[in-house]
Amino acid sequence: MTLTMPSDDRTYSPINDLEKVILDEATIQARLKELGAEINAAYQGRELAVIAIINGAVIFVADMIRELNLALQLDCIRVSSYRNSTAPVQTPEIIDRIRLDIEGMDVLLIDDILDTGNTLSKVSKVLQSMNPASLKTCVLLDKQVRRSVDCEADFVGFKIPDEFVVGYGLDFAGRYRQIPCIGVLKAEHQIS
Ligand code: IMP
Ligand code: MG
Numbered sequence: 001m002t003l004t005m006p007s008d009d010r011t012y013s014p015i016n017d018l019e020k021v022i023l024d025e026a027t028i029q030a031r032l033k034e035l036g037a038e039i040n041a042a043y044q045g046r047e048l049a050v051i052a053i054i055n056g057a058v059i060f061v062a063d064m065i066r067e068l069n070l071a072l073q074l075d076c077i078r079v080s081s082y083r084n085s086t087a088p089v090q091t092p093e094i095i096d097r098i099r100l101d102i103e104g105m106d107v108l109l110i111d112d113i114l115d116t117g118n119t120l121s122k123v124s125k126v127l128q129s130m131n132p133a134s135l136k137t138c139v140l141l142d143k144q145v146r147r148s149v150d151c152e153a154d155f156v157g158f159k160i161p162d163e164f165v166v167g168y169g170l171d172f173a174g175r176y177r178q179i180p181c182i183g184v185l186k187a188e189h190q191i192s
Contacts, residue, residue: 014176018183023158025180028168031157036067038155039108039138047071049105051098053123054078056112059169059177060140064110075100079119092119094126107132112169113141117151141165164190
């Protein structure tokens with residue numbers, strides 16, 4: 001695929017490449033407060049290891065942990081997934097492991113979106129093998145109809161229909177992560 005560079009026009013704004021917004025900034029932030037309350041209640045008085053799958057979960061985890069009034073430590077795991085297209089690779093590979101020793105800790109694994117389930121189930125297995133005291137998962141978005149492996153998240157922000165979305169950390173070919181809302185690209189911007 002050939003990527004054209006965004007115009008050097010000073011008025012360039014990635015949000016203009018969206019055909020529609022499905023979750024606006026205020027809706028996302030309001031749901032994060034509710035999710036934060038759920039997680040605070042679930043782990044009251046315990047210390048949490050929050051593991052974020054990067055790059056996609058960076059924006060979500062940054063906002064999410066600021067809703068948590070728990071003792072917590074943050075680490076990231078890097079997984080390969082899309083390669084300049086909207087189709088996922090079949091087997092996600094772990095390309096950068098965590099440094100935190102999670103043995104005996106309560107672990108909350110965070111990703112931006114649960115799609116086929118391959119990524120979350122693969123990373124869950126890897127973390128489980130490190131003997132945490134407990135392991136739960138949290139995703140901002142859940143595209144349930146796309147599931148190809150048996151995998152559900154314990155905390156879910158929003159269930160969404162089967163459309164490829166960008167923004168709030170989610171990318172297309174590495175772009176659009178900085179958009180503060182979540183939306184669907186115009187067809188001319190998702191040619192692969
Ligand atoms: P899964 O392994 O198919 O569940 O896919 C999960 C990963 O694919 C997520 O970590 C996302 O990075 C990526 N992904 C899935 N759906 C979308 C989407 O609609 N937009 C952007 N990235 C997506
Ligand atoms: Mg991802």
